Structures are given as structure tokens and as C-alpha cells.
Amino acid sequence: xxxxxxxxxxxxxxxxxxxxxxxxxxxxxxxxxxxxxxxxxxxxxxxxxxxxxxxxxxxxxxxxxxxxxxxxxxxxxxxxxxxxxxxxxxxxxxxxxxxxxxxxxxxxxxxxxxxxxxxxxxxxxxxxxxxxxxxxxxxxxxxxxxxxxxxxxxxxxxxxxxxxxxxxxxxxxxxxxxxxxxxxxxxxxxxxxxxxxxxxxxxxxxxxxxxxxxxxxxxxxxxxxxxxxxxxxxxxxxxxxxxxxxxxxxxxxxxxxxxxxxxxxxxxxxxxxxxxxxxxxxxxxxxxxxxxxxxxxxxxxxxxxxxxxxxxxxxxxxxxxxxxxxxxxxxxxxxxxxxxxxxxxxxxxxxxxxxxxxxxxxxxxxxxxxxxxxxxxxxxxxxxxxxxxxxxxxxxxxxxxxxxxxxxxxxxxxxxxxxxxxxxxxxxxxxxxxxxxxxxxxxxxxxxxxxxxxxxxxxxxxxxxxxxxxxxxxxxxxxxxxxxxxxxxxxxxxxxxxxxxxxxxxxxxxxxxxxxxxxxxxxxxxxxxxxxxxxxxxxxxxxxxx
Numbered sequence: 411x412x413x414x415x416x417x418x419x420x421x422x423x424x425x426x427x428x429x430x431x432x433x434x435x436x437x438x439x440x441x442x443x444x445x446x447x448x449x450x451x452x453x454x455x456x457x458x459x460x461x462x463x464x465x466x467x468x469x470x471x472x473x474x475x476x477x478x479x480x481x482x483x484x485x486x487x488x489x490x491x492x493x494x495x496x497x498x499x500x501x502x503x504x505x506x507x508x509x510x511x512x513x514x515x516x517x518x519x520x521x522x523x524x525x526x527x528x529x530x531x532x533x534x535x536x537x538x539x540x541x542x543x544x545x546x547x548x549x550x551x552x553x554x555x556x557x558x559x560x561x562x563x564x565x566x567x568x569x570x571x572x573x574x575x576x577x578x579x580x581x582x583x584x585x586x587x588x589x590x591x592x593x594x595x596x597x598x599x600x601x602x603x604x605x606x607x608x609x610x611x612x613x614x615x616x617x618x619x620x621x622x623x624x625x626x627x628x629x630x631x632x633x634x635x636x637x638x639x640x641x642x643x644x645x646x647x648x649x650x651x652x653x654x655x656x657x658x659x660x661x662x663x664x665x666x667x668x669x670x671x672x673x674x675x676x677x678x679x680x681x682x683x684x685x686x687x688x689x690x691x692x693x694x695x696x697x698x699x700x701x702x703x704x705x706x707x708x709x710x711x712x713x714x715x716x717x718x719x720x721x722x723x724x725x726x727x728x729x730x731x732x733x734x735x736x737x738x739x740x741x742x743x744x745x746x747x748x749x750x751x752x753x754x755x756x757x758x759x760x761x762x763x764x765x766x767x768x769x770x771x772x773x774x775x776x777x778x779x780x781x782x783x784x785x786x787x788x789x790x791x792x793x794x795x796x797x798x799x800x801x802x803x804x805x806x807x808x809x810x811x812x813x814x815x816x817x818x819x820x821x822x823x824x825x826x827x828x829x830x831x832x833x834x835x836x837x838x839x840x841x842x843x844x845x846x847x848x849x850x851x852x853x854x855x856x857x858x859x860x861x862x863x864x865x866x867x868x869x870x871x872x873x874x875x876x877x878x879x880x881x882x883x884x885x886x887x888x889x890x891x892x893x894x895x896x897x898x899x900x901x902x903x904x905x906x907x908x909x910x911x912x913x914x915x916x917x918x919x920x921x922x923x924x925x926x927x928x929x930x931x932x933x934x935x936x937x938x939x940x941x942x943x944x945x946x947x948x949x950x951x952x953x954x955x956x
Contacts, residue, residue: 450479454489461496470496482669487517494526498533506530510543511676515686516669518704521550525557528564537568642681645671649685656692659910664692683709683718690721695844699728716745720756727763730869735763754914758842758873765868831857833883834921839876842914847872849937850884850905853930856895858884860919862937878919880934881926886918 457472473493480486490513497506507530513523528543544561551557652667668689675681686709693702706722709715723738739760743752752760847864860882866872885893888911890904908915 446479447483447485450476450483450485450489453479454485454492457492457496461492461499464499466496466499469493470500482516482666482673486673487513487520487523490516491520491523491526494523494530498526498529501533503530503533507534508676512673515672515676515682515708518708519550521547521554521557524550525554525560528557528560532560532564532567537564537571540564541568641674642678645674645678645681645685648674649681649688652685652688652692656688656695659695661692661695665689665696668692677712679713683713683715686712687717687721690725694721694725694728699725703729714741714745716742719745720753723756723763724759727759728871732763732766732869736760736767739763755842755873758875762868762870762873769868830924831855831883831922832924833885834923836885836918836920837876839874839878839917839919840914841874841917843871843873844913845871846874846908846917848878851930851933852896852898852901853927855927856897858887858892858896858901859922859930860884861934878917881922882919883922884917885920886916888915888917 453472453476457469457476460466460469460472470493473489473496476489477486477493480489490509494506494509494513497503497509507527510523510527510530513520514527517523524543524547528540528547531537531540531543541561541564544557544564547557548554548561648667648671652664652671655661655664655667668685672682672685672689675685686705690702690705690709693699693705703722703725706718706725709718710722719738719742723735723742726732726735726738739752739756742756746752751757847866847870848860849862850858851861852858860878860880863878863880864870864872866874885891887904888908890907892901892904896904
């Protein structure tokens with residue numbers, strides 16, 4: 411017999427109250443957000459009471475109200491999973507499967523969402539999908555005996571359906587599963603929407619809260635027609651916004667938008683993998699590599715593609731899982747069209763993972779540029795400025811500015827002048843990684859020099875080709891010619907361009923042959939005295955650590 415509807419004690423009281431996210435892009439103030447969150451939790455509690463009283467339609471409406479208040483928030487996966495339980499009790503299995511998939515998209519390691527997806531697919535006679543979902547549920551909730559029973563029933567049904575009686579089912583321990591989730595990442599402040607929802611739209615509100623009378627209509631299988639699917643069209647528009655945020659390296663709003671689009675289309679065979687991969691790129695940019703790997707695995711599961719395996723490989727590399735990175739790259743190569751090879755960027759990471767495996771190298775994150783930026787953002791405290799001093803207007807007009815007079819004649823430099831810059835042969839370096847691993851300094855003479863270089867060791871996040879060392883002079887960077895002395899403002903604009911330019915970028919340097927200014931020598935000596943860990947987080951006044 412088919413498994414019964416979920417027991418009344420299986421709907422969830424848990425949430426994500428302990429998640430704390432920065433509100434730099436908040437659309438609502440904190441008081442409003444807290445009030446909305448509390449009201450959503452009250453609606454969830456009301457829905458739980460209706461479920462206990464077997465008032466399933468009222469429970470559905472209560473959970474829908476909670477989702478209207480928080481469609482893609484820290485507890486939305488719980489609201490969706492609970493609403494799927496109500497839909498199961500109402501025998502609306504297709505709608506329950508949709509809500510369960512949405513919950514899985516928001517929290518891949520939430521076991522109850524996988525269990526409710528398995529139960530929905532079981533009643534839809536998709537026994538293979540039910541077995542896969544139940545296996546995921548058992549992996550995340552190994553003590554749940556009820557789910558194990560449902561898993562065995564689904565396996566028996568699948569065996570009968572395939573005509574494979576007596577064949578032993580695959581061990582649960584051998585099932586490929588996810589390691590973490592967007593909602594349960596210990597550092598998920600950049601991955602969970604808690605400060606307002608940018609992707610909120612009428613279309614998402616319609617998907618969140620269907621009319622009660624719609625539940626009474628007979629559900630029929632409709633042919634897949636993206637052009638006539640308003641959810642699909644809205645998801646594409648949200649994806650376009652997310653792509654623009656990602657291109658501008660605004661990872662936090664990009665994650666929010668990709669999550670919103672996945673809410674609308676959690677299982678589309680073509681769009682959903684793209685959304686998971688986009689969110690994986692944004693998560694990697696936010697240094698949330700565990701969650702990025704989860705999204706990559708979901709993309710591979712829905713539609714194995716070279717892009718999905720490539721993103722999975724780089725996520726594994728950032729997690730120092732070099733064996734997993736190489737394995738994903740091998741799958742990427744196998745899925746590439748005939749005659750195509752890995753991109754230059756992927757090949758560089760493949761080589762570094764290979765060298766790390768051969769050398770047994772364990773790269774120290776504390777010395778990496780990425781971690782250095784994180785440490786700097788944590789340790790740096792904005793200075794307290796003194797209040798402005800009021801000066802009467804007449805005094806400001808009559809006051810003589812304390813400025814030195816301009817020289818009567820400017821000194822002229824020539825190739826024979828001792829202080830003229832002399833350099834050796836120019837050479838080009840290609841940087842493939844987001845972080846360059848170098849610290850540059852614009853001296854008082856307007857010349858940009860290399861002050862420190864992070865070694866490009868196996869396993870490090872720095873990927874470059876070519877040779878660069880302390881003592882080099884930068885001649886060109888990201889297409890900007892800086893062979894002449896430049897002002898500090900021009901240098902600030904150049905640094906911003908280097909950081910924002912898509913990789914790979916070219917930097918041209920040359921060895922300085924002329925006498926090095928005293929101030930530059932003192933700065934180099936100061937850097938050399940610092941320990942490597944301290945040196946990696948030290949920043950120059952020109953903000954030129956890249």
C-alpha cells in the first residue's frame with residue numbers, strides 16, 4: 411500500500427532565527443524586517459495548529475501567508491516544506507512536488523524537503539525520482555525511521571516497475587549527496603535573503619499564494635511551453651538582473667535574485683541549471699565555496715554539462731578538495747563537444763590541482779589574498795574624525811592660504827639625468843585569477859612599482875603565467891598605458907579598472923635599472939620586516955593591493 415500522508419508531528423517548528431546578515435543593500439529598515447519575520451513565524455505556527463487539527467486547507471492558507479511575508483527568506487524553506495505537507499494531505503501531489511523542489515533549491519540539505527518531494531513523486535508514480543529524493547532525505551536525517559520505511563517501499567515499487575525482482579538496492583552510503591546548503595552555511599550571511607527581497611514581484615506573489623479555489627481544480631499534465639509560462643518569463647527577467655549584479659561583482663544581490671528565480675522554476679531542465687550555476691559563481695565570489703559546490707552539484711544532477719562540471723571543479727579547488735576538482739575536470743572534458751578543450755582559465759586550475767596532488771601541498775588560507783581582504787575588512791575600523799571647525803565667511807575670504815609659491819622654473823629630465831627612470835626589457839604577465847597576489851605602490855615620482863608578490867604555489871588561488879618580482883616597474887595594466895608618471899587620482903582609477911576587468915588581464919612590467927628613490931627603499935624595507943601573514947593584509951595608501 412502507498413505510504414500514508416505525513417504524520418502530524420512531522421511539520422517543522424524550526425527556522426533560521428540565528429542567521430544574521432549585513433544590511434548594506436536593505437530595502438526595508440530593520441524594524442520592519444523584524445516585524446515581517448515575526449508575523450511570518452506566527453503564520454507558520456498557525457498553520458501547524460491547523461495541520462494538527464487536520465484542517466489542511468486552512469493550514470495551506472496560513473503557510474501561503476507566511477510565504478507572502480517572506481518568499482525567499484531565512485525560514486522560507488520551512489514554510490514551503492510545510493505547505494508541501496498540507497498539499498500532500500489534500501492529495502495535490504504535483505503542487506506538493508513543486509513546493510518541495512522550491513524548498514530543496516533554497517536549502518539543499520534540509521532533509522524534510524527531500525522526504526516530501528519523495529512522497530509527492532511516489533504518489534505521482536515517479537518511483538525513480540522518489541527513491542532519489544528519499545535517499546537524500548535519509549542521508550541528511552539518518553535517524554528518521556519513517557523515511558527509511560518510505561524509501562524501501564519506493565525501491566520495491568521501482569523494482570516491480572522495472573521488472574528487476576530480487577535485485578539488491580544500492581547502499582545509501584554510496585549515494586552522491588550534498589555537504590551543505592545555502593540556508594545552513596555557517597557563514598551564510600551573503601547567501602540568505604534576510605534584509606528585504608529585491609526580486610519580489612507580482613509573479614512571485616502569485617506563485618507563492620495560489621487562490622484556494624485553485625486547489626479544487628483537477629490537476630492535469632500540461633505540455634511544456636516556456637512561451638506561455640508566466641513563471642518562466644518572470645524567472646528569465648530576474649535572471650537577467652542577477653547576471654548584471656554578478657558582472658558588477660555585487661554578489662549579495664546576485665545571490666538573492668538567483669534564489670528568487672529558482673523559487674519560480676526549481677526544476678526546469680534548462681533554466682534551473684543556469685540559475686544554480688549563476689548562484690554558485692556568486693557564492694564563490696562571496697567566499698562561500700561549500701554552498702557553491704552544493705549549487706554546482708544540483709546543476710550537475712539536473713543537467714550534466716561542461717559548465718556545471720567546470721564550476722564544480724573550481725568550487726572543489728577552493729575547498730582544497732584537489733582530487734574532487736580533478737575528477738570534476740575529467741567529467742568536464744568528457745562532456746565537451748568533440749574537438750574542444752578546456753579553456754585557458756580551467757586548464758590553469760587543472761594544472762594547479764594536479765601539482766597540489768603530486769606535491770601534497772596544503773596551501774595556507776591565512777596567506778592568501780582572498781583571506782587577507784576578509785581579515786582586513788574585519789580588523790579595519792573607520793577612524794573617528796574631529797568635528798568640522800566653523801569659520802566665518804569673511805575670515806575664509808580674507809585668509810591667505812598657506813601654500814608654498816610655485817617654482818620659477820621646472821626641472822627638466824632627460825635620458826642622461828641621474829634621476830631619470832631607466833628600465834630593462836619589458837615582459838608580459840597574464841593573470842587568470844580574480845586576485846592578482848601583488849602589492850603595487852605609486853611613488854612620489856608618479857611611477858608604479860611592485861612592492862610584494864604572493865608566490866604562485868600549487869594549491870593557491872593565485873593563477874598567473876609569466877614572471878613578476880619585487881623591483882619591477884609597471885608599464886601597462888589592463889590596457890592602460892602608465893609608462894609616464896601618473897597622478898594619484900589617475901592611479902586610483904587604474905586600480906579600480908584592474909579589479910573590475912574580466913579575467914584574464916595582461917600586465918606589462920620591466921626591471922628598474924635606475925637609482926631607486928629613498929622613500930621606495932624605506933617602504934620595501936618596512937614590508938620585508940613584516941611577517942608574511944601580516945604583510946598579506948597590509949595595505950598601501952593608494953589601495954593598490956590587488
